Amino acid sequence: MAEILRPIGGISRALDAIANREFQRVALTKGQYLYLARVAEHPGIILERLAELLRVDRTSAARAVQKLTQAGLLEKRADDENKKIKRLFVTAQGEQIYPLVKRENDYSNGIALQGFSEAEANQLAKYLQRVDQNVAASWDAVKHGEQRHY
Structure with a gap:
């Protein structure tokens, strides 16, 4: 990974x-x-x-x-x-x-974003938003007492 x-x-x-x-x-x-x-x-x-x-x-x-x-x-x-x-x-x-x-x-x-085309920058922003959403869901769960299982 x-x-x-x-x-x-x-x-x-x-x-x-x-x-x-x-x-x-x-x-x-x-x-x-x-x-x-x-x-x-x-x-x-x-x-x-x-x-x-x-x-x-x-x-x-x-x-x-x-x-x-x-x-x-x-x-x-x-x-x-x-x-x-x-x-x-x-x-x-x-x-x-x-x-x-x-x-x-x-x-x-x-x-x-130096050296990135506008399309690349927009794609990177979309990817990072998805990463942020994934992490936010985990953060919220842990904040409310859930334990992550590795």
């Missing part, structure tokens, strides 16, 4: 390290750019859904959101219908930083 997880992991770690370094100048610490970007892309998202999108546990997501809220980049607002539900939004300060996060993502995506 082809080994795909090591290269994917290496790519992920390299791009994460680059982004963390790039975003130091706007006071985003390790991995915070991911949370800011997802909230900007999904205004009003709830914490549980944000954690699912990023494939992290709820506690890690809550900690990151709390830090971004304290930094003035995100805010929590009560849901219009159910005041117990807190929805997440990017603040005006966060909106100023998000375009930098988006530009970095677009640039890194372009670097990663």
